[in-house]
Amino acid sequence: MKVLLTGGAGYIGSHCAVALIAAEHQVVCFDNLSNSRPQAIERVESITGTRIPLVVGDVRDREAVHRALTDHAIEAVVHFAGLKAVGESAEKPMLYYDNNVRGTLALVEAMAECGVRRLVFSSSATVYGQPQYLPLDEAHPTSATNPYGRTKLMIEEMLGDIAAADPGWRIGVLRYFNPVGAHDSALIGEDPNGVPNNLMPFISRVAAGRLPELSVFGDDYDTADGTGVRDYVHIVDLAEGHVAALAALTTIDRPLSIWNLGTGQGYSVLDMIRSFERVNAVSIPYRIAPRRAGDVATCYASPAKARDELGWQASRGLDAMCASAWRFERMLATRNSG
Numbered sequence: 001m002k003v004l005l006t007g008g009a010g011y012i013g014s015h016c017a018v019a020l021i022a023a024e025h026q027v028v029c030f031d032n033l034s035n036s037r038p039q040a041i042e043r044v045e046s047i048t049g050t051r052i053p054l055v056v057g058d059v060r061d062r063e064a065v066h067r068a069l070t071d072h073a074i075e076a077v078v079h080f081a082g083l084k085a086v087g088e089s090a091e092k093p094m095l096y097y098d099n100n101v102r103g104t105l106a107l108v109e110a111m112a113e114c115g116v117r118r119l120v121f122s123s124s125a126t127v128y129g130q131p132q133y134l135p136l137d138e139a140h141p142t143s144a145t146n147p148y149g150r151t152k153l154m155i156e157e158m159l160g161d162i163a164a165a166d167p168g169w170r171i172g173v174l175r176y177f178n179p180v181g182a183h184d185s186a187l188i189g190e191d192p193n194g195v196p197n198n199l200m201p202f203i204s205r206v207a208a209g210r211l212p213e214l215s216v217f218g219d220d221y222d223t224a225d226g227t228g229v230r231d232y233v234h235i236v237d238l239a240e241g242h243v244a245a246l247a248a249l250t251t252i253d254r255p256l257s258i259w260n261l262g263t264g265q266g267y268s269v270l271d272m273i274r275s276f277e278r279v280n281a282v283s284i285p286y287r288i289a290p291r292r293a294g295d296v297a298t299c300y301a302s303p304a305k306a307r308d309e310l311g312w313q314a315s316r317g318l319d320a321m322c323a324s325a326w327r328f329e330r331m332l333a334t335r336n337s338g
């Protein structure tokens with residue numbers, strides 16, 4: 001299939017490009033490069049040995065999306081393009097509603113104009129809000145505690161209305177848990193601008209000596225060791241989940257489907273530190289800090305629906321996540337010194 005990846009130069013998009021090409025899809029990336037660089041696409045090209053057209057454009061620009069869809073005879077879209085920093089979303093809510101919500105609206109308008117009605121959307125487990133039961137299945141009630149989460153929720157609801165109005169759509173909403181790690185080649189991975197908000201890139205930078213120590217946000221949660229528990233999923237497994245979702249859109253007779261992409265297994269912050277130290281033979285200095293506002297104690301998926309309907313299951317464990325994250329961090333050090 002010819003697939004347009006909005007946000008295709010980003011962390012998840014670049015890994016999905018590799019997985020889609022391995023599954024013999026043709027990939028075109030559409031990205032405004034606000035949080036990525038075109039070199040990411042070149043690296044995907046070198047991993048896959050395939051040329052990937054990059055359209056530099058903004059999803060809010062409906063005409064530019066329309067042109068990309070028609071110029072490349074696109075049959076399906078995987079929509080990663082979005083802003084994702086929770087703290088920034090609270091400071092700049094208008095930017096988040098504009099980029100994420102208006103961006104998605106412009107995208108689906110252009111798709112409707114072009115008769116492309118197959119869409120996979122990057123949502124987040126953040127839409128489950130404070131867990132009322134665990135594991136979180138797709139029927140769990142949704143809510144949002146910050147503007148970023150609210151954009152995901154609003155987009156999910158908008159897509160629901162669109163699918164209800166026109167059952168010709170085939171929309172797959174993927175609720176990611178905590179994607180971490182990097183491709184085996186270490187050519188692509190997660191390299192956030194500034195100080196990382198998320199745990200794994202923070203740990204990698206502490207291990208590399210780029211940051212002095214990790215703050216563990218709270219050790220008084222109601223969990224086995226008192227630190228927050230999350231469902232970390234290897235980025236390559238997550239990428240393969242998109243290939244499975246895209247395939248399901250052609251076989252499942254339902255305009256809108258929601259699938260969790262997680263492992264079903266929770267690990268604490270201390271589990272993550274210890275695994276990273278053991279697997280990579282490094283040391284991660286840390287101190288216990290106050291809780292971070294908005295954090296929940298425990299969050300992990302029921303991956304049963306994705307297993308049953310997509311035939312997808314994460315297969316890479318915590319050691320592989322930690323090893324690949326560290327390989328990528330060391331590759332960045334070589335790249336930056338070279």
Ligand code: NAD
Binds near residue numbers: 036058124
């Ligand atoms: P990322 O920032 O690495 O990638 C997003 C890409 O979208 C970037 O290349 C950026 O330049 C591009 N982009 C942003 N706004 C755009 C616009 N208006 N037009 C065109 N391109 C635009 O982030 P990521 O981690 O790869 O996340 C991809 C998607 O997955 C996002 O929608 C994010 O909210 C969602 N998500 C990510 C996580 C995570 O932990 N990384 C978890 C849940 C959901």
Ligand code: UD1
Binds near residue numbers: 086214227295
């Ligand atoms: C966060 C976002 C979520 C978003 C996801 C992916 C919040 C409240 N949630 O999820 O909306 O979809 O990232 O981008 O920001 N931790 C530390 N020290 C750190 C960083 C994190 O102890 O320096 C802890 C956190 O308290 C948490 C765990 O590590 O218990 C994971 O944190 P993180 O990687 O930020 O992911 P989430 O909070 O699950």
